[in-house]
Amino acid sequence: MGIKGVSSAPGDFIYFKSQVPLHRIPIGTKQWRYYDFGPKVVPPLICLPGIAGTADVYYKQIMFLSMKGYRIISVDIPRVWNHQEWIQAFEKFLDAIDVHRIHLYGTSLGGFLAQLFAQHRPRRVKSLILSNSFIETKSFSAAMPWAPIVSWAPSFLLKRYVLTGIRDGPHEPFIADSVDFVVSQVEMLSREDLASRLTLTVDDASIGPLLLPDSSITIMDTNDYCAVPLQLKDQLNERYSEARRAYLKTGGDFPFLSRPDEVNLHLQLHLRRVGVEARPDLVQVIPKADSDSGPSEKKDETGGDDDTHEDDNEHNGSSPSENQTPPAPESPEPHSIEDRLLDNAEACYLANEMLVSTHGENKVLVAVLLLRYVQMIYVGCLMLGMKDAGSSHLLSFIPNR
Structure with missing residues (x-):
């Protein structure tokens, strides 16, 4: 999604877009849209959004953690129509970008898909961070009478269904900004994107046993409100009874935008605990003034028909530079x-x-x-x-x- 479509972006999103390249690569019939930033020698933390999110929603994590020497990859959920197709498509994506051992951070639907991949590809997933997520989809399909025809539903109906799941105001300013940001992204998603994600949500499935120990899982939930029903969050907590807990007293559905300081702190704690060593020595600092000119002002002219987003500073391909420049300067x-x-x-x-x-x-x-x-x-x-x-x-x- 282009910055022209964002009317109320929390934080310095425009600066982020000027410094961090967006990549788009076709793999088979799937189009992958993602950010990959930070030292490539560090095992990556891959961020998976929910129904309403895109790769852009984690820009505050990318900006902050890459400055600390971590590698962050944030992806759009591609157009897949069942859970097995997701597992195969995601594995092909990891192979294409030459990543073999990963740590997954998933929110809502992204958390469910992260668990699903960890269940079926246990050798590739080293740890999980699950936020406002769930372990089964039966409740969602039961609550949507038109679930069998979701893939044929018109765009306005799909958008209305997704937006009604986002709690309306009044909100405190940071939460209100996060809601506005995500709503602007929903408006940019195509009918096929929304139909695909809703199909994954209502397609009846549940997470089986994981080979991953609970000690490698962190559950990060907000305590104020969330679109995911409380009983589903309780099921997840009971399933991983020995997992680490990181409760945020407030933050709404999108704490990664509304409470980035706390979320980033918990992400760092998790990565340190599971043995991911940051490489701050590979971080290169540039003055912020440089964002006013240079390659960042080039417009992408190669967007495919399969993707409705219009992004500035895009790169096609899967080989970003080895030591990428982080997006913001910081004193030692x-x-x-x-x-x-x-x-x-x-x-x-x-x-x-x-x-x-x-x-x-x-x-x-x-x-x-x-x-x-x-x-x-x-x-x-x-x-x-x-x-x-x-x-x-x-x-x-x-x-x-």
Whole structure:
């Protein structure tokens, strides 16, 4: 989708588009639209959006995490019409971009598709981050009487169905901006794109046992509201009972846009925990003023008929540069502060687990230590300017038990 179609984009989306190339490659009959940014020697975190999202919705994660030395790949869900076709198409995509071991971050439908791929291609998936997701689609098909004919439905009906699933206002400003951004993307999607994604949502299926251990899974949910019914989120939590939890007190359906500081913190914690080593030494910093001129102003003139998006700064092909330039400059001092913040957060997780498993007088001592760690994280967040993340939201580290 082109930046001309975005009327209210949260954050510096225009700057992101000027610095991060969009790639489009045909693989068989499928057209893949994706971003691939960060050092290619680092095992990638691949982001899969929900029904209403495209590869663009994760631009805040791409901008931030690539600056830390991580490789982030964000993809559009291609036009596939059943779950087996998704598994085969995604595997061909990974082969085409020469990626073999991956970490998956999926929200809503993207989380379901991530689990599905992990179930059927266990050797390729090293870890999962699931946000506002589910493990079965039966509930969705039961709630849509016209599910059998969704692939033939007209565009206006498909868009209306998707948009009614997004909670209308009033919202706080950041959540309202995230909703506006995603709604603008839905308006740019073709009838075939929407029909394909809704078909994947209502096609009756459930996730079977995964070979991936729960310790390699993080469940990141918002506690205010979400289009995914609470009972489906509870099913997912029960299935992966030993997975790490990262609860966001607010954020709505699109916390990656409305609460990027918190989401990025949890993503870093997960990647560190599963052994992904960032390569900040391969990050090249450029002055932001450079975004005003140069190759970023070139318009794409090769868009295929199969894709209705119009994007600036597009690249066709699957071989971005080895050490890509990150989208925003940053002084060296905050790196050490953020490292301490991550260390403190990991220690807080540790104290959290001790608190859950401790009884009697020792529990009081552990609780004091836990509160001290939360205070340390709060101070670190304030030093980074992450005021929201440093206040009530980081209290989500405290267990509800």
